[in-house]
Amino acid sequence: MASQPPEHLPPQHLPPHQQGGPDDVAARTRQILDAHAELEGPLLPVLHAVQAEFGHIPEAAVPEIVQALALSRAEVHGVISFYHDFRTTPAGRRVIRLCRAEACQATGGDVLAADIRARLGIDWGETTADGRVTLEPAFCLGLCACGPAALIDDRPAGRLDTARLEALLAEAAP
Numbered sequence: 001m002a003s004q005p006p007e008h009l010p011p012q013h014l015p016p017h018q019q020g021g022p023d024d025v026a027a028r029t030r031q032i033l034d035a036h037a038e039l040e041g042p043l044l045p046v047l048h049a050v051q052a053e054f055g056h057i058p059e060a061a062v063p064e065i066v067q068a069l070a071l072s073r074a075e076v077h078g079v080i081s082f083y084h085d086f087r088t089t090p091a092g093r094r095v096i097r098l099c100r101a102e103a104c105q106a107t108g109g110d111v112l113a114a115d116i117r118a119r120l121g122i123d124w125g126e127t128t129a130d131g132r133v134t135l136e137p138a139f140c141l142g143l144c145a146c147g148p149a150a151l152i153d154d155r156p157a158g159r160l161d162t163a164r165l166e167a168l169l170a171e172a173a174p
């Protein structure tokens, strides 16, 4: 019997095989495109909405966007790869966006970054093998007075060291 999706996980945190196949992705992307049809320059809002829907920008969404917005595939991929906020693979259940900008580096951000990468066994933009954590760089979160700073699932956290960051992750872990 096929396993059912865990009910407590939102769709974007479900494993890819439970998020719907390419046809489902295409249909949901068309709905998003329809909802943005009146906008001028809709590419960025559409991409943000697609990522909000799926947790990343699935490859199956791209042809729909290309066709609806009369863009080339290269143009759409160019925008996706230009902006750090967009990801093309599913994120982990927790996303750490660790500030890499100067003020946070000056308060220990470099040491923290090296330490957390080593402990998680991943580099920037990667997800742990168990799908628990994705680590992404951020470039100033407006929390410069309390660095090193990060967003953990969009919740701000400051004055971080490795122990505090791991404790926050453990608290947040499903």
Ligand code: FES
Pocket (backbone or CB within 6 Å): 099, 100, 101, 102, 103, 104, 105, 139, 140, 141, 142, 143, 144, 147, 149
């Ligand atoms: S430099 Fe890290 S939050 Fe501004």
